[in-house]
Amino acid sequence: MQVERRVSLSKIDLHCHSHFSDGRLSIEELIDRAHNMQVDVLAITDHDTVAGIQSAMNYQSGQKRAMTLIPGVEISTGWHNFDIHILGLNLDYRDARLIERLELQGQSRDERARKIAEKLEKAGVAGCYERAREIAGVGQITRAHFARVLLEKGVVDSLEKAFKKYLGKGERAHVKPQWIDIPTAIKWIHDAGGKAVLAHPGHYDLSAKWLRRLIVEFKQSGGDGIEVIHSHLSPQRKQQMVDYATEYQLEASAGSDFHFPNRWTELGKNLSLPEQVVPIWHNWIFKPLSKRESA
Structure with a gap:
């Protein structure tokens, strides 16, 4: 029987990729690495697919070390000729309508x-x-x-x-993608019972004016949160993301956006949220999966 609990956890990483999208590691390798990095809560958020999540649940349920897996996805959207990614977190990955979409x-x-x-x-x-x-x-x-x-x-x-x-955009082999828009992605996520989070806002090639416009439209479309902490952010940029979360009353998320082992990104590394923001997981019930917990 699984134990349900609300707890304060030391390492939460809500953004990473497996080989079901553009990550290099298999589901098993990804979970093993998360254990090695002492991650307590992990969301696997492959691009436009939830195909690997059941395998992750099955594999983790046989591990000795407990870890909570959060079902997730990273949905590609188009916004004023920019590719904008929306994370869907804690959703029903078995929802037939979501899978079809x-x-x-x-x-x-x-x-x-x-x-x-x-x-x-x-x-x-x-x-x-x-x-x-x-x-x-x-x-x-x-x-x-x-x-x-x-x-x-x-x-x-x-x-x-x-x-x-x-x-890259404008280069010889670039093809403009035909993605859905942001409101549609948010609807898909909400229809599957999840929370919609604006992924890595500090990475888009947007001026401060356009980034603010993006965040406003995301919020107006029903978005729930913003990824305040992610890889390659300067302290000043991190503070800017915190300020946006506070100003627009968006919940805060944190994720490594890990794709493969390298010296720049690592699962669970430096992802602690500042106290002034509301974590996206503040009202979630965590279900640790392990051989011990399910016994």
Whole structure:
């Protein structure tokens, strides 16, 4: 029997990716790493899919160390020609309507991927779709997979250059995505019983005026929270996110946006929220999963 409890936990990470989207680790490897980093609560938030969550639940239920898994997803949206990501947290990942809706996003991803491959072929790089699909494996195909293909083929010498020369906005192989809008993503999340959080607002290439406009429209559309703490934020930028959360009465979330082991991001690292914000999880009931807890 699982034990339900409200507790104060030391390490909460509500944003990471597995190989079901553009992460490098399998579900099992991701959970093992979270244990090694002493994470207490983990949300797996793959891009436009919840396909890996049941496997994560099953795997964690056999572990000795307890950890709460929060079902999540990161939904891609379009807003004034910007790609904006909305996290859906603590939702019903088995909801048939949600799964059907996310499958539409997956179809859009695949259509975009084929167009990217066509542009790369015109630029003299053939066979990219097939290899990107192979790298993606069970996961959603993303631009990150094409970047890895370009690196493999020696077309570029870094993943960053793959985006700067080919895949980034305005470059030779860029294809404008056809994502849903922000209000639609929020509705999908709410319909599945989850909370909608504006992901990594400090990373968008927006002026202060446009970022504020984004946050206002997100709030007006029914958004619940903002990711106050995420990777690569300066102390000044973190304070700005805290100020936005306070000003617009949005709950605060924290996530590493972990994709693979590297020196810049790590599961559960430096994600403590300041006291003046309301955590997105403030009224959640945590259900620790482990072999011990479920025995």
